[in-house]
Amino acid sequence: GAVVSQHPSRVICKSGTSVKIECRSLDFQATTMFWYRQFPKQSLMLMATSNEGSKATYEQGVEKDKFLINHASLTLSTLTVTSAHPEDSSFYICSATDRANEQYFGPGTRLTVT
Amino acid sequence: QKEVEQNSGPLSVPEGAIASLNCTYSDRVSQSFFWYRQYSGKSPELIMSIYSNGDKEDGRFTAQLNKASQYVSLLIRDSQPSDSATYLCSTGTASKLTFGTGTRLQVTL
Numbered sequence: 001g002a003v004v005s006q007h008p009s010r011v012i013c014k015s016g017t018s019v020k021i022e023c024r025s026l027d028f029q030a031t032t033m034f035w036y037r038q039f040p041k042q043s044l045m046l047m048a049t050s051n052e053g054s055k056a057t058y059e060q061g062v063e064k065d066k067f068l069i070n071h072a073s074l075t076l077s078t079l080t081v082t083s084a085h086p087e088d089s090s091f092y093i094c095s096a097t098d099r100a101n102e103q104y105f106g107p108g109t110r111l112t113v114t
Numbered sequence: 115q116k117e118v119e120q121n122s123g124p125l126s127v128p129e130g131a132i133a134s135l136n137c138t139y140s141d142r143v144s145q146s147f148f149w150y151r152q153y154s155g156k157s158p159e160l161i162m163s164i165y166s167n168g169d170k171e172d173g174r175f176t177a178q179l180n181k182a183s184q185y186v187s188l189l190i191r192d193s194q195p196s197d198s199a200t201y202l203c204s205t206g207t208a209s210k211l212t213f214g215t216g217t218r219l220q221v222t223l
Binding site: 032034042043044046049091093101102103104105106107108110 | 212
Protein backbone atom coordinates (compact mmCIF):
# COMPACT_ATOMS: atom_id res chain seq x y z
CA GLY A 1 0.00 0.00 0.00
CA ALA A 2 0.88 3.65 -0.27
CA VAL A 3 3.08 5.27 2.38
CA VAL A 4 2.20 8.48 4.17
CA SER A 5 4.50 10.09 6.70
CA GLN A 6 3.86 12.71 9.36
CA HIS A 7 6.18 14.91 11.33
CA PRO A 8 6.51 15.33 14.22
CA SER A 9 5.15 12.18 15.78
CA ARG A 10 4.79 13.81 19.14
CA VAL A 11 4.85 17.44 20.24
CA ILE A 12 4.35 19.24 23.51
CA CYS A 13 3.76 22.97 23.42
CA LYS A 14 2.70 25.72 25.74
CA SER A 15 -0.74 27.26 25.62
CA GLY A 16 -0.91 30.14 23.16
CA THR A 17 1.81 28.91 20.84
CA SER A 18 1.39 27.51 17.32
CA VAL A 19 2.33 24.08 16.10
CA LYS A 20 2.88 22.92 12.53
CA ILE A 21 2.36 19.32 11.47
CA GLU A 22 3.58 18.02 8.12
CA CYS A 23 2.02 15.24 6.09
CA ARG A 24 3.81 13.72 3.11
CA SER A 25 2.89 11.07 0.59
CA LEU A 26 6.17 9.27 0.01
CA ASP A 27 5.61 7.07 -3.01
CA PHE A 28 2.66 8.61 -4.78
CA GLN A 29 1.15 11.95 -5.65
CA ALA A 30 -1.90 12.85 -3.62
CA THR A 31 -4.27 15.33 -5.11
CA THR A 32 -6.35 15.19 -1.97
CA MET A 33 -5.23 14.88 1.62
CA PHE A 34 -7.36 14.76 4.72
CA TRP A 35 -6.83 15.85 8.30
CA TYR A 36 -8.50 14.00 11.16
CA ARG A 37 -8.53 14.39 14.90
CA GLN A 38 -9.08 11.57 17.33
CA PHE A 39 -9.73 12.00 21.04
CA PRO A 40 -9.17 9.03 23.39
CA LYS A 41 -11.61 6.18 22.85
CA GLN A 42 -13.44 8.08 20.13
CA SER A 43 -13.59 7.61 16.41
CA LEU A 44 -11.79 9.59 13.78
CA MET A 45 -13.34 12.96 13.11
CA LEU A 46 -12.64 14.58 9.77
CA MET A 47 -11.46 18.16 10.22
CA ALA A 48 -10.80 19.23 6.66
CA THR A 49 -10.11 18.12 3.13
CA SER A 50 -7.04 19.56 1.52
CA ASN A 51 -6.67 19.86 -2.25
CA GLU A 52 -3.39 20.75 -3.88
CA GLY A 53 -3.31 24.36 -4.96
CA SER A 54 -6.65 25.36 -3.52
CA LYS A 55 -8.21 26.27 -0.21
CA ALA A 56 -9.07 23.51 2.19
CA THR A 57 -12.65 22.53 2.84
CA TYR A 58 -13.42 22.48 6.54
CA GLU A 59 -16.01 20.38 8.29
CA GLN A 60 -18.74 22.05 10.27
CA GLY A 61 -17.52 23.21 13.63
CA VAL A 62 -13.84 23.32 12.69
CA GLU A 63 -12.39 26.82 12.83
CA LYS A 64 -10.45 27.52 9.66
CA ASP A 65 -8.58 30.42 11.26
CA LYS A 66 -7.40 28.20 14.07
CA PHE A 67 -6.46 25.18 12.00
CA LEU A 68 -4.55 26.48 9.01
CA ILE A 69 -4.06 24.02 6.20
CA ASN A 70 -1.68 24.44 3.29
CA HIS A 71 -1.36 21.96 0.46
CA ALA A 72 1.52 23.39 -1.50
CA SER A 73 2.43 20.36 -3.57
CA LEU A 74 1.10 16.96 -4.57
CA THR A 75 3.12 15.33 -1.82
CA LEU A 76 2.90 17.75 1.10
CA SER A 77 0.13 19.18 3.23
CA THR A 78 0.61 21.04 6.50
CA LEU A 79 -1.70 21.68 9.42
CA THR A 80 -0.91 24.56 11.76
CA VAL A 81 -2.71 24.71 15.06
CA THR A 82 -2.62 28.38 15.98
CA SER A 83 -2.82 29.68 19.54
CA ALA A 84 -3.13 26.17 20.85
CA HIS A 85 -5.01 25.51 24.08
CA PRO A 86 -5.19 22.41 26.27
CA GLU A 87 -8.48 21.37 24.67
CA ASP A 88 -6.64 21.09 21.35
CA SER A 89 -4.60 18.24 22.79
CA SER A 90 -5.41 15.27 20.61
CA PHE A 91 -4.12 12.76 18.09
CA TYR A 92 -3.96 14.41 14.66
CA ILE A 93 -3.82 12.09 11.68
CA CYS A 94 -3.52 12.88 8.02
CA SER A 95 -4.41 10.65 5.11
CA ALA A 96 -4.07 10.69 1.36
CA THR A 97 -5.82 8.92 -1.45
CA ASP A 98 -3.96 7.04 -4.12
CA ARG A 99 -5.03 6.36 -7.70
CA ALA A 100 -7.37 3.62 -6.50
CA ASN A 101 -9.07 6.21 -4.28
CA GLU A 102 -8.16 4.29 -1.17
CA GLN A 103 -7.20 6.34 1.85
CA TYR A 104 -3.90 5.66 3.57
CA PHE A 105 -3.13 7.19 6.91
CA GLY A 106 0.01 8.73 8.26
CA PRO A 107 1.32 7.53 11.63
CA GLY A 108 -0.30 10.44 13.44
CA THR A 109 0.93 13.30 15.62
CA ARG A 110 0.15 13.38 19.30
CA LEU A 111 -0.22 16.98 20.42
CA THR A 112 -0.15 17.91 24.08
CA VAL A 113 -0.79 21.52 25.02
CA THR A 114 0.24 22.44 28.53
CA GLN B 115 -29.01 7.78 13.78
CA LYS B 116 -25.28 7.49 13.31
CA GLU B 117 -24.11 7.20 9.71
CA VAL B 118 -21.92 4.19 10.41
CA GLU B 119 -22.67 1.98 13.38
CA GLN B 120 -20.53 -0.65 15.01
CA ASN B 121 -20.75 -2.49 18.28
CA SER B 122 -17.98 -1.08 20.44
CA GLY B 123 -17.22 -4.44 22.03
CA PRO B 124 -14.95 -5.71 23.31
CA LEU B 125 -15.42 -8.81 21.21
CA SER B 126 -13.44 -11.60 22.78
CA VAL B 127 -12.52 -14.70 20.77
CA PRO B 128 -10.07 -17.49 21.54
CA GLU B 129 -6.95 -17.90 19.48
CA GLY B 130 -7.65 -19.87 16.31
CA ALA B 131 -11.35 -19.00 16.22
CA ILE B 132 -13.21 -16.89 13.69
CA ALA B 133 -13.85 -13.28 14.66
CA SER B 134 -16.92 -11.70 13.10
CA LEU B 135 -17.15 -7.91 13.04
CA ASN B 136 -20.28 -6.17 11.86
CA CYS B 137 -21.16 -2.73 10.59
CA THR B 138 -24.31 -1.03 9.34
CA TYR B 139 -24.52 2.23 7.45
CA SER B 140 -27.31 4.65 6.72
CA ASP B 141 -26.32 6.27 3.43
CA ARG B 142 -27.82 4.18 0.64
CA VAL B 143 -25.66 5.84 -2.01
CA SER B 144 -22.40 4.67 -0.42
CA GLN B 145 -20.35 2.79 -2.98
CA SER B 146 -17.06 2.15 -1.20
CA PHE B 147 -16.52 0.29 2.02
CA PHE B 148 -13.36 -0.14 4.00
CA TRP B 149 -12.11 -1.91 7.07
CA TYR B 150 -9.24 -0.41 8.99
CA ARG B 151 -7.31 -1.87 11.90
CA GLN B 152 -6.09 0.49 14.59
CA TYR B 153 -3.75 -0.55 17.35
CA SER B 154 -3.83 1.48 20.53
CA GLY B 155 -1.96 4.75 20.10
CA LYS B 156 -1.42 4.17 16.39
CA SER B 157 -3.12 5.40 13.24
CA PRO B 158 -5.52 3.23 11.20
CA GLU B 159 -4.19 0.74 8.69
CA LEU B 160 -6.27 -0.23 5.67
CA ILE B 161 -6.84 -3.98 5.61
CA MET B 162 -9.78 -4.49 3.26
CA SER B 163 -11.82 -2.59 0.71
CA ILE B 164 -15.00 -3.84 -0.92
CA TYR B 165 -17.15 -2.21 -3.54
CA SER B 166 -19.70 -4.76 -4.73
CA ASN B 167 -22.12 -7.14 -3.08
CA GLY B 168 -20.78 -10.46 -1.94
CA ASP B 169 -17.58 -11.68 -0.38
CA LYS B 170 -14.01 -10.59 -0.87
CA GLU B 171 -11.21 -12.67 0.58
CA ASP B 172 -7.64 -11.65 1.32
CA GLY B 173 -5.63 -14.12 3.33
CA ARG B 174 -7.31 -14.66 6.68
CA PHE B 175 -9.69 -11.76 6.10
CA THR B 176 -13.05 -11.87 4.34
CA ALA B 177 -15.20 -8.81 3.83
CA GLN B 178 -18.88 -9.27 3.13
CA LEU B 179 -21.13 -6.59 1.68
CA ASN B 180 -24.91 -6.53 1.43
CA LYS B 181 -26.05 -3.21 0.03
CA ALA B 182 -29.74 -4.10 0.25
CA SER B 183 -29.41 -4.56 3.98
CA GLN B 184 -26.81 -1.77 4.28
CA TYR B 185 -24.53 -4.13 6.06
CA VAL B 186 -20.84 -4.90 5.81
CA SER B 187 -18.87 -7.37 7.87
CA LEU B 188 -15.32 -8.56 8.37
CA LEU B 189 -14.41 -12.13 9.20
CA ILE B 190 -10.99 -12.97 10.56
CA ARG B 191 -10.13 -16.66 10.37
CA ASP B 192 -7.61 -18.34 12.64
CA SER B 193 -7.54 -15.31 14.92
CA GLN B 194 -4.17 -14.50 16.42
CA PRO B 195 -3.28 -12.42 19.49
CA SER B 196 -1.71 -9.92 17.09
CA ASP B 197 -5.19 -9.33 15.64
CA SER B 198 -6.21 -7.71 18.93
CA ALA B 199 -7.01 -4.13 17.94
CA THR B 200 -9.89 -1.82 17.16
CA TYR B 201 -11.45 -2.37 13.77
CA LEU B 202 -12.98 0.64 12.07
CA CYS B 203 -15.62 0.36 9.41
CA SER B 204 -15.91 3.22 6.96
CA THR B 205 -17.95 4.13 3.93
CA GLY B 206 -17.91 6.95 1.46
CA THR B 207 -16.15 8.22 -1.58
CA ALA B 208 -12.67 9.35 -2.50
CA SER B 209 -13.55 12.82 -1.27
CA LYS B 210 -14.93 11.82 2.10
CA LEU B 211 -15.03 8.80 4.37
CA THR B 212 -17.27 8.38 7.38
CA PHE B 213 -16.01 6.15 10.16
CA GLY B 214 -17.76 4.10 12.76
CA THR B 215 -16.57 4.25 16.35
CA GLY B 216 -14.86 0.89 15.95
CA THR B 217 -15.11 -2.55 17.50
CA ARG B 218 -12.41 -3.60 19.90
CA LEU B 219 -11.31 -7.18 19.30
CA GLN B 220 -9.50 -9.22 21.92
CA VAL B 221 -7.98 -12.53 20.90
CA THR B 222 -7.30 -14.60 23.97
CA LEU B 223 -4.71 -17.36 24.40
